[in-house]
Amino acid sequence: MAKVIFTEPIPESVSVPLSSPDMQRQFGQLLSTGDGADVTFEVGGETFPAHRSVLAARSSVFNAELLGPMKERTDASIRLDGIEAKVFKAMLHFVYTDSLPHIDAGEVMPMAQHLLVVADRYNLAKLKSKCEGTLRGHFNTSTVATILVLAEQHCCGALKDACFEFVAPLGKFKALTASDGFEHLMGSCPHLLKELVANLA
């Protein structure tokens, strides 16, 4: 250890936080190498090694499931149903790097819908709001019904309001009731119909 000499300080040069692409790159590398993985997820027939402390740091739900009292009940291998492998993979990428992997053009909309569900399930607020933003950019008369159901089921108030605003005009509302998504809406959240009608401009 070098001899220490005190001189006039420059605190700001030491205490200012640095922007952090490093952390994203380094944790992304940890994910891709799987070094020291201490938990494995089996999703849609694929296997994903991961790190409990990284998942726990990023998600209060993973924290409770992997480090909390339930920990004893969680194996080193955890099987998840109801999630597609590619969706879980994209979520893991977000957890480790705070960004999403490349998503093919045609996959953006469905991926945003599935990721919204997963983000809500694991309380990944930033991912959830990112998906909401993407969905808001995809309103049309064939998608709005499905998006409205998602918003309703996953407590996305702003997204729900945006859906209502979109279908306030009678013409849009009629097109919505003619869409495939409308059956899904009536099957999942029939109570929304009254709200939709009351909302008509």
Add this chain to the structure above:
Amino acid sequence: MAKVIFTEPIPESVSVPLSSPDMQRQFGQLLSTGDGADVTFEVGGETFPAHRSVLAARSSVFNAELLGPMKERTDASIRLDGIEAKVFKAMLHFVYTDSLPHIDAGEVMPMAQHLLVVADRYNLAKLKSKCEGTLRGHFNTSTVATILVLAEQHCCGALKDACFEFVAPLGKFKALTASDGFEHLMGSCPHLLKELVANLA
């Protein structure tokens, strides 16, 4: 899972990485709570719980020591000598948050010197260059000798060059030889004297 409908995509709205204060805050919280810590460091009489995967992601040296073949040799509790607790604590803070904690004005210079040593030991390039930057801002005739020794011992070429530039004037060189740090320099890196003399303007 909601019904999926394909529409025209907005890839950039999904694939653009986000800036990441979240990760810094969340891993900082993991450090402060110690949730799921799987390794403990004993440093200067203090105990620091930590997470192998976080340390491994951020430092290739920790990766080798905590996850590599040496893993078997590393206990759940690891004692480190030659590092002050407050220095190790600051390094841990940097590893988890990519920023340094508040450092008292009078501590900035010694902390930068000690952190440079630790950053070099654990191959934390960003922390090391941050410390070099701080030290470059602290040249004076009583500190430059010690900083030069540090630069020499820890392969900081640019910092070493800056020291030589600072003491090129004969007056500065004389002041350096009269400083406490000069004894330390002669004791640690006597070969530097020739370089210093050859460098005189």
